[in-house]
Amino acid sequence: MIFLTLLYSTFKEAFEKKIILTIFLLIAAVILLFLSFINLDSIEGLKEMLMMSGDESFRDAIIKFETNLINQFSFMVVFCLLLIMSASFIPTILEKGNIDLLLSKPISRKKIVLGKFISVVFLAFIIISLLVSVIWFIISIKTNIWYFPFLTAIIWFTFIFALMYSFELFIGFVSQSTILSLLLTLFLLFPVTALLSVRETMVFSFVKNETIKFVFNFIFYLLPKPWDIRELCINMIEGIAIDSWWPVISSGIFMLVMLSLSVYYFSKKDY
C-alpha cells in the first residue's frame, strides 16, 4: 500500500518534471536514427549476401549485430541518461518542509528508503524495456529473425541500474545534493569501474608495481562491476558459457551494503 503510494508519487514527479517526456523524446530520436540506419542500401546488400551463404550464418550475423548494439558507447550513454534522470528524487524528498511531514506519517524510515529505491528502479525498468524491446522489434521485423534471448538485456540493464542507483541514493541521502550524487555516480561508472574492469588486460601492462596492482584488485572487489556484467550479458545473449558469476554476486553485495547504509544513515539523522 505504502509502496504503491510512493510509486505513484515517483511517477508523478518524473512526469511533472518532464523527466519522462525528455527520456521518451530521446528514445524516439535514437530509434528514428536507428531506423534510417537500418534502411541503408548497404545493410540491404549485406543482408542479401549473407542470405546466400546460408540461413545459419545469417542468423548468427544478426545476433552479432544485436549484441554489438550493447557496445561500450551506447552502454555509457544509456546509463548516463538514466542516472541523470534519477538523481533528483532523493534530494527532493529531503527538502525541509517536506521531509518533516513525510516522517510524521506512520511509515518507518526503512520503508521510505526501500520504497523510493524500488519505485525509481521500476521507472528505469520501464524505460529500459521500451528501449530494448522497440529496437529488438524493429530488427526482428526487418530480418524476420526473432531472437528472444536478446530481451534478457532488459533484466541485466535493470540490475546494473539498480547497482548504480543504490550508490546514487546513498550519496543523495548523505549530501542532499542532486549534482553531487550525480557527479560521484557518473565518476564511479566512468572512469572508476571502467578502468577497473580492464585492469588485467590494459592497466597492468603499464603498471608493474605489485602494491598498486594489489590496490587496484582490492578496490575492484569492493566496487560494483557494471562493465563486467555488460560483457556477461552479451555472452549470455550469444549463448557463450559463463565462467564466473562473481561480478554479479559481488555487485549484488555492494548494492545491499549501499541500501543498508542508506537506511542506517536516514534513520539516525535529524530533520
Added chain:
Amino acid sequence: MKIITTKNLSKEYPSKSFSKEKILALNNFSFEVESGEIFGILGPNGAGKTTLIKILLGITHRTDGDIKIFDKEISDESYKMKIGYLPENHKFPNYLTGEQVLFFFGKLSGLTGNEVRKRSDEYLSLMDMQKWRKTKIKKYSKGMMQRLGLAQSLLNNPELVFLDEPTDGVDPIGRKEIRDILNNLKSQGKTIFLNSHLLSEVELICDRVAILNKGSLVKSGRVGEITSASNNFKFVTSEINEKTINDLLVSYKAVIHGKNEFIYSTVNIEDLNKLIDFLREKKILIHSLNREKDTLENMFINLIESQN
C-alpha cells in the same frame, strides 16, 4: 487523561561551526498535555518550539529524556495513525494540485482512496478552498498554502493535532476562521498542541500555555492564571477641572490620560472606594471603572526580558 507526557527532555545539536560548543535546543523539559485541551507553546525565535514538536513526532531524535504519547513509547510508530501535523514552512511538491496533495499525504496516513476523497471534500469546503482544489499549488498564495496545510493535518481525523504556527500568513478573517475550526475540534474532544508567536491569539484560544526560552521551561499554566490581574484601575469620568486633577496627581498618584480619563493603582480596595467618594463629592460622574488585566504579551515580554 494525559495525552502527552515528557520527562527531562533534552536535545543537543552538534554546532555548525568548528567550535566545540553544542547547541542546547531543549534543556530538561518536562510537561504534560491533557486530553481535549488546546495547549500552546510560546517562546522567542530559536527557543526550541519547533524542535520540541519534531521530537514528539520522531522527526528529530532526542538526546535524553522520556516521552509518552497516548500512553506509549514513541518508538512504536503506530501512534502516528492518530496524529495530524502542520509543519512550519511546509513545502509540498509544487507541481501537485491541492487535491493531489491531500490525496498523497492522506494515503500515507493510512486512509483508503474513498476515505481520502470524502474527507478532502469536507475539509476543502471547511477551509474555503473548494474552488482552488484543481489548481497547482505553485499558484497558491501564502494563506492558501496554510489553509491547505491545515486541511492536510486534519484529513485523517486525528485525535491529537500538532500545529506549528497555524495562522502564519493568514489574513484576520482567515485567522478567525481557523480559531473557530480549532474550537470546533476541541468541542469534538480532540487535543491540539500549537506553537505561535501571536500572543493575543494564543490568549484567545489556548486553555494552557508553556513558555519556553533558550530550551528551558520558564512558566506554564492556565492562561487566566499566568496573566494575573494587575492593580491598575482605569476611570472614565465626566470632565475634571484643573484643581481636582492636581489633587488626583498629588494625593492619589494617579496617572492622568486626559480631562476625563486616568489610571489609579492600589492594592487596597478601601483606598479605591475613598477615591470614588472623593470624585462623587466633587460632583464628577463616573462613566466606567475597569480593573486592567495584564495581557499575555506584557507578561511574556517582561518575563523574557528579565531572563536575558
